[in-house]
Amino acid sequence: MDGSFALSALGSLTFGAGTLDRLGELLVSQHHGKVALVTSRTFSSSRRCDELLRDLHARSILCSVHPVSGEPSVTSVDSIARSVHGDASDVVVGIGGGSALDTAKAVAAMAPLWAVGPRSDTVSVKRYLEGVGDLAPPPHRLPLIAIPTTAGTGSEATKNAVIAEIGPDGFKKSLRHDAYVPDHVIIDPTLAIGLPRQISSASALDALTQLLEAYTSINANPYIDALALDAIGRVGNALRAFLEKGEDSVPLRSELAYGAYISGIALANAGLGYVHAIAGPLGALHHAPHGVICANLIEPVNRAMMEVARDTVFLEKMERVSRLWGEGVVDRLGRLVRLAGLPRLGTFGYTAAELAAIGEKATGRTSPVTLKSEDIVRILHGLY
Ligand SMILES: [Fe+2]
Structure with missing residues (x-):
């Protein structure tokens, strides 16, 4: 074998049909009591979402739901991050396709920055994007759980979130840091059925x-x-x-x-x-x-x-x-x-x-x- 190589760290993985049902017990075992749920609109309006919210409620876990649609944008990430900080959520759970997971990842990284105060000019995710921003990505984030529903981007296993602004002067750039790999991944293939x-x-x-x-x-x-x-x-x-x-x-x-x-x-x-x-x-x-x-x-x-x-x-x-x-x-x-x-x-x-x-x-x-x-x-x- 030639050369040297390194491998990035991964969070834990739970894989299999029906494993979404284990989210509640995972949150309890991690002592989380206030969840920010960043989801695709498809999932947020589904029966599985209703069942999940009932289960979390039964476990006395508070939950705020943030449905997202379209590509993750600076505006949506900034808005949800501010709200998540305001709610004092102690964990971000992303459920959906790549857009929902990337938004969740960026929100988990950006929400703690709002603690410095609303007059700060350093809270927008745009300032931390590769090739667009002027600041190094924050190394600390809220705990993050990723639950993909479409088998596509693999965002649940990566350390970057792609943020887009669409148009003639648009960009698609990453918010990237080794610390952004999700802590836990739940892959329940039944979420994609239909x-x-x-x-x-x-x-x-x-x-x-x-x-x-x-x-x-x-x-x-x-x-x-x-x-x-x-x-x-x-x-x-x-x-x-x-x-x-x-x-x-x-x-x-x-x-x-x-x-x-x-x-x-x-x-x-x-x-x-x-x-x-x-x-x-x-x-x-x-x-x-x-x-x-x-x-x-x-x-x-x-x-x-x-x-x-x-x-x-x-x-x-x-x-x-x-x-x-x-x-x-x-x-x-x-x-x-x-x-x-x-x-x-x-x-x-x-x-x-x-x-x-x-x-x-x-x-x-x-x-x-x-x-x-x-x-x-x-x-x-x-x-x-
Ligand atoms: Fe891709």
Whole structure:
């Protein structure tokens, strides 16, 4: 084995059908009595949410609910953080997709700052974002529990929250600190049963992109390779069964949820590649969901990489993936994307000039293969 590597710490994990029911006893065991629940609107209006709130009430745990929709924004994080501080909540629980979990993560980091007083100009999360802010992220946060409901971003296993402002001068930037990895993760795959096919497939294709980019990253290591390769096999096969047979089962949802969690660990330790380098600025310009952007890019980017790749490690890794899938990597990716039937990028209002500007500036981050900027622009123009 060549080189050295380090692994980021993880919180504890409880995985399995019905494990959401264990949140109450976890909170009691951690002596929490005032919970700030940051949830997706879908979960906050669900029967499972009502049952959860009844259980917490029966345990004499006070709870404030903060429903969120759309991408996490500076405004929503600042507003919820101020409210959570005002409530004197002693733990933040995020339940939902990546947006809810990232909002919860940022709120847990920012709420303690309100203790310095409302006249402070240092309480907005914008001042702590990479590439946008001017201050180092605060190292202390409220205790944080993450409960993903869509198997996608893997935010439950990462140390960053992506905050977006959408528009011509928009940005998608991270609030990042080693201390922001959630303390506890509960993955209950039954929470995803019945989710719309488009949300499920876009989320899974995001997770699959993250797994492939981390697995083939120049910063990969044997530990991450082992986790990521196994998860790539599971997600690629489970998503095919889900999309082809219309099967919505606990075992399939478990494969996708597990894969998304591993994708978070993999990206946090090995980094990401071209698709995510392009997806960031694309997502900041127009309201295109991150998973849909990844779904648009995953096949053409991997096809272009395979065409020019000379890196034997990369090619061997792609060969291992094809053996798990029983067909070529690009063929399987194309099959999954076609079955998912997600909107093309062009439907979100991107102009040819915007796509060209993003393509010309794109770097491969930790990709083992270098693509020419004209090839990236050609890929983007092909997504109308
Ligand atoms: Fe992603």
